[in-house]
Amino acid sequence: MEPCLSNFESIPSAAPAARHSRQANVAWGSRIVTVGGNAPVRVQSMTNTDTVDAIGTAIQIKELALAGSEMVRITVNTPEAAQQVPYIREQLDRMGIDVPLVGDFHYNGHRLLTDYPDCAQALSKYRINPGNVGKGDKKDRQFGQMIEAAIRWNKAVRIGVNWGSLDQELLADLMDTNGQRTEPWDVKQVMYEALVTSAIDSAKLAESMGLNGNQIILSCKVSGVQDLISVYRGLSKRCDYALHLGLTEAGMGTKGTVASATALSILLQEGIGDTIRVSLTPQPGEARTQEVLIASEILQSIGLRSFVPSVTACPGCGRTTSTTFQELTKQIDDFLREKMPVWKNQYPGVEKMKVAVMGCIVNGPGESKHADIGISLPGTGEAPAAPVYIDGEKSVTLRGEGIAQEFQMIVEKYIENRYGLK
Numbered sequence: 001m002e003p004c005l006s007n008f009e010s011i012p013s014a015a016p017a018a019r020h021s022r023q024a025n026v027a028w029g030s031r032i033v034t035v036g037g038n039a040p041v042r043v044q045s046m047t048n049t050d051t052v053d054a055i056g057t058a059i060q061i062k063e064l065a066l067a068g069s070e071m072v073r074i075t076v077n078t079p080e081a082a083q084q085v086p087y088i089r090e091q092l093d094r095m096g097i098d099v100p101l102v103g104d105f106h107y108n109g110h111r112l113l114t115d116y117p118d119c120a121q122a123l124s125k126y127r128i129n130p131g132n133v134g135k136g137d138k139k140d141r142q143f144g145q146m147i148e149a150a151i152r153w154n155k156a157v158r159i160g161v162n163w164g165s166l167d168q169e170l171l172a173d174l175m176d177t178n179g180q181r182t183e184p185w186d187v188k189q190v191m192y193e194a195l196v197t198s199a200i201d202s203a204k205l206a207e208s209m210g211l212n213g214n215q216i217i218l219s220c221k222v223s224g225v226q227d228l229i230s231v232y233r234g235l236s237k238r239c240d241y242a243l244h245l246g247l248t249e250a251g252m253g254t255k256g257t258v259a260s261a262t263a264l265s266i267l268l269q270e271g272i273g274d275t276i277r278v279s280l281t282p283q284p285g286e287a288r289t290q291e292v293l294i295a296s297e298i299l300q301s302i303g304l305r306s307f308v309p310s311v312t313a314c315p316g317c318g319r320t321t322s323t324t325f326q327e328l329t330k331q332i333d334d335f336l337r338e339k340m341p342v343w344k345n346q347y348p349g350v351e352k353m354k355v356a357v358m359g360c361i362v363n364g365p366g367e368s369k370h371a372d373i374g375i376s377l378p379g380t381g382e383a384p385a386a387p388v389y390i391d392g393e394k395s396v397t398l399r400g401e402g403i404a405q406e407f408q409m410i411v412e413k414y415i416e417n418r419y420g421l422k
Contacts, residue, residue: 016304017271021242022214026071026156028089028124031098033070035156035217035274036242041304042275043295044244046073046104048288051081051088058091060288065099066341067289068296068307071275073102073127076109082116089122100124102158106132106165110145120149125156125217130202131165139169140205147206150215157206158217161199162248163191163227170198188227195220196235203241216241217275221248225263236272245273252281261298268302306351309336312367312374314359319379325359328377328404332357335408347419355411356389365389373414375407390414 023037035042045064049057051074061072076082089101103123105112110133113120126146134142150157161167171194178184185193199218207213218241220231228247236243245264250256260278267273276298280291299305313329314320332355343350356371358364360379368374368389375398377386386398388410398406 016269016302019271019274020236020240021274022240024156024214024217024242026100026102026124028098028100029093031100033100039274041268041273041299042070043068043292043299044071044073044102044275044277045069045288045292045295046277046279047075048282051075052078052084054084054087054091057084058088058095061088061092061099061101062095062097063287063289064292065097067292069099069292071100071102071125073104076103076105076112076119076123077107079112079116082112082119085116085119086122102127105129105146109133110142113146113149117153120153120155123155125158126150127158127160128202129160129162129165130198131161131167135169143202143205144209147209147211150206151210154215156215156217157211158219158244159199159202159206160219160221160244161195161202163195163220163222164248166191166194167198170194192227192231192234195222195231196238199235200239203239213241217244218242219244219246221246223247223249225259228263229266232267232272233270242274243272244275244277246277246279248279250279250281253283256280257294260294261301264298265302268299268304308340308351309353309355311336312354312356312358312371314357314363314367316359319362320359320377321380322359322377324403325357325377328375328407329357331404332408332411335411343415343419346421347415348421350415350419353415353419369393372418373411375403377403 021036023039024035026033026035033042047057047060049060051057057074064072076085101123102125104127106129109128128146133139174190174194178190199220203216203218206216218235220235222228222231232243232245245267247260247263250260257280264276276295278291278295280294282288282290296307300307300310311329311333314325354371356367356374358367358374358376361376361382364376365387368376369392372391374389375386378384384399386403388395388398388407
């Protein structure tokens with residue numbers, strides 16, 4: 001019996017909401033990374049090297065940039081570190097790495113930006129934490145010195161509030177005000193308000209000093225998923241500055257990955273956020289670039305960006321006692337990621353390609369047909385044959401011991417034919 005379509009409601013396709021933030025430019029030389037407005041959501045990362053080690057820092061920045069980081073933040077905490085920033089920039093330029101650098105300043109940023117103008121010029125953006133720029137009368141003066149440097153050198157500024165270093169004077173004032181309410185808020189709500197107020201008031205102060213509002217990016221970082229969602233929903237309703245998202249101190253391994261993906265995906269789906277960072281604690285021996293890969297995967301998974309061809313793979317079950325599909329999936333995934341730094345220029349559009357590596361006859365042919373190119377490997381007890389599908393049509397059936405190598409060659413040929421510059 002045929003279903004009656006008139007009895008069904010049309011189900012709308014899910015898509016992230018439109019963003020409404022202003023546009024800001026983070027530039028170095030001819031490289032301009034546009035943030036906010038209609039620009040793509042950008043991936044940012046941060047080094048964990050000692051900035052005084054200029055060569056080591058430059059090498060890590062190169063690794064992060066090649067992994068997909070579109071801005072890289074470095075710690076600038078001492079005169080010695082500030083002195084090395086121009087040299088780091090010089091080394092990157094020699095290597096052809098034009099990624100913009102963001103200087104992370106706390107406590108003494110006003111002195112470093114004033115005393116080391118070469119450092120101020122070499123950076124593309126300054127990160128200023130309102131909770132760490134001074135207390136009392138010094139606060140506005142020292143904040144003003146940093147804004148003056150941004151104006152002088154035409155640099156973007158991220159005003160980054162963090163609940164681990166929140167302006168205690170502001171928090172105390174809001175606590176006093178809250179105590180006078182007929183129905184006081186709970187402590188967490190006051191904390192949220194302090195974060196948002198600190199960010200917006202600091203941005204308005206910077207504008208009053210002459211900084212263009214389109215050069216300002218805001219962040220209010222916390223370490224709890226629900227806290228981050230609440231704070232950014234409030235922040236986005238009360239301003240139109242470009243916003244940087246990220247859980248601070250997200251954690252290690254699966255905890256940090258899942259928490260970051262959960263919080264950022266919800267906000268990005270609501271149209272909140274213009275740059276993101278996954279602040280992942282590296283596991284022993286793990287590359288710093290892991291946080292860049294996860295941030296990229298978050299954006300690609302919800303359909304906001306495409307960075308590398310996606311590989312749909314079978315999870316395995318009792319039908320797939322062989323590990324062949326697992327090995328081939330990893331081999332293809334590693335191969336695609338390794339090639340992307342070259343392919344993104346050589347084969348425009350390849351990052352949107354979909355590959356399927358499936359483990360048995362149940363979903364294998366169907367998933368392979370949905371992909372641009374896919375292979376359905378034989379499950380337990382199935383005939384030792386692996387049909388390959390290209391653009392929805394069966395192309396060839398592979399057999400024998402060299403299936404993995406043959407399929408990789410087919411993938412390479414497909415990319416060359418479809419995406420090669422004509």
